[in-house]
Amino acid sequence: MDFLNALVALSNFVIIPAIAYGSQLALGALGVTLIYGILRFSNFAHGDTMDFGAMIGVLVTWFLQSMGVSFGPLPTALLALPFAILGTMALVLITDRVVYRFYREQKAKPVILVIVSMGVMFIMNGLVRFIIGPNDQKFADGERFIISVREFKALTGLKEGLAIKTTQGITVVVAIIAVALLFWFLNRTRTGKSMRAYSDNEDLALLSGINPERVVMYTWLIVAALATTAGVLYGLDKSFKPFVYFQLLLPIFASAIVGGLGSPLGAIAGGFVIAFSEVTITYAWKKVLKYMLPESLEPSSLMQLLSTDYKFAVSFVILIVVLLFKPTGLFKGKSV
């Protein structure tokens, strides 16, 4: 019984939040890694692309809610997601046409593109704040919980409760679908194959008649879809606030680099590595250990490795360690 209680407490505060957070990071990191692999630069505007996508998601959700449309127990935001993706696709294509294409034609060095993407980031961030304002926005609706603490306790009779939020469930399911679609696209379709060819060797791909502008366009479209999905899911699960996505940039880049930049599989693994380390290292283990250990060994302190203030420092440290000892990341991506 004590073992079950420990397990439930651990799931409630560590495993479930980390899985949901990891899925969101993985989706974000996939976008970063695709851009890095195909367009060959680190896109700092990615966080704010998510921001923009989530904002359209919020606006469309509000519109649908005002029309009386709902999705039963599921959040209306899922219905708004396709529209948000279309809006973000339009935005990134315009950005590419107006900004990035110029530098691509100049054959600008990656570092210049990185700086350019920072400029784009500030503009996108300003745009979002201009349209929706800097405040918290609520747009989640439908059932809040798949299982709530009270229901779980009544069901199992355990002392510890377990809550699974609908948004956490949806996040994981949608992330799995999105990743499956992405891999199918990259490995099975002609366009996907040409994208991978372009990523592996640009000159060879050009020689075999692959149109680079088409590859670039498809990349942006996929990135927009991934970023919007990640943004909406994050906003749905936590809350939508323009500045938050900017802060997400660090863990997202950490995930992509830990997994190996340019490797989609690595991005997913990296997302979960970062999410689990952030949550486990800052978790206070007192409660879990109290159930697991005999009474004589019961801890009196909180058994917390790092205060939660240092959550973001964890991704920094992992980033530095990986760059020092395994610069290509876990899945042999490109070295930074």
Next chain:
Amino acid sequence: MKKLLLASAAGALLAGAASAEEIKLGVILGFTGPIESLTPSMADGAELAMKEVSDSGKLLGGATVTSVRADSTCIDAAAASAAAERLITAEGVKGIMGADCSGVTGAILNNVAVANGVVMVSPSATSPGLSHANNEDNGLFFRTAPSDARQGVVMTEVLMEEGIKEVAVTYTNNDYGKGLADSFQAAFEAAGGSVTINAAHEDGKADYSAEVGALAAAGGERLVVAGYVDQGGSGIVRAAIDSGAFDTFHFPDGMISDKLQENFGDEIEGSTGQHPGTDSPGAAKFGEIVGDAFDATSPFTPESYDAAALILLAMQAAGSSDPAAYKDKVMDVANAPGEQIFPGELAKALEIIAGGGDVDYVGATAVELIGAGESAGNYRQIVIDGGKIATAKYR
């Protein structure tokens, strides 16, 4: 020669009694700087009390009171000290209504007021660092705003009365949150309670599940959230409810607003809290006498009126405008026993004091000076009842 001296001394006394004295009071507030939008009505509030006293013609046998304004800048200690120096040496003020921000108030007090022996009554400095337990201020400093540490004590009283002995505390990571959390922890532990964890949270994050995980592991009967309702405070409460970590909470002032019941409603049923507030009729009376002249509800404006009124009533009680004489009377006029005095009744108060009676100045903010001469503050204790914020009582 001796006779001449005596005669001239007598003449001077007579002259003093016959021609009414003109008393100058300094009003040092941050007319420029971070709180410049608040200070005009604060100064107006103080000057309203001076005008009321002057018009009555009852202060020290018909003395008139004029105000001399000076800029504290709120942040620049050197500029504020220079302004205070000018007021005292060049203008010859008999007392200072101010300053406003805690930093400059401390600077003026230590560099100028104590050195020159001038009384200061601040309407808005709330730093616990200004509490002078050991008479470092020579009894010259008073304030009509409570110290920030006071809320920690009040919070302890509320929780102890509820029978809560063990709490977890989370605070927003700034001076307000940390100061409040620390003063609460000190007071709560002194009263026999225990604080299982005292952890910071950052505002403006989307996700607080890690913070709540730590709080839940530490445990406690109630979670004290010393944060902001529009910021991380709500995020913490949301995550704590969702994960079942805590059912009831305790909210200090930063958390109590309509937004709280809008966000959580009956999910936080039975939670408690307190914020500055009073049911004293003084506030309404102050609003009446102010009328449309300025904004009577602007922060610290009633406190400013009270600060100026206290100085003037103390002068009357001492029978002198000399700070060294009237500084000891400030506590007497502010506290019971005596007849209660509300805004607009200063003339009555002056009369009572002149007649040898005693007054208990209530004023616009229900002034009650404790400790070394700072306001006890008035708090409204609330409870979440039926999803709504309800007043439990005033304390």
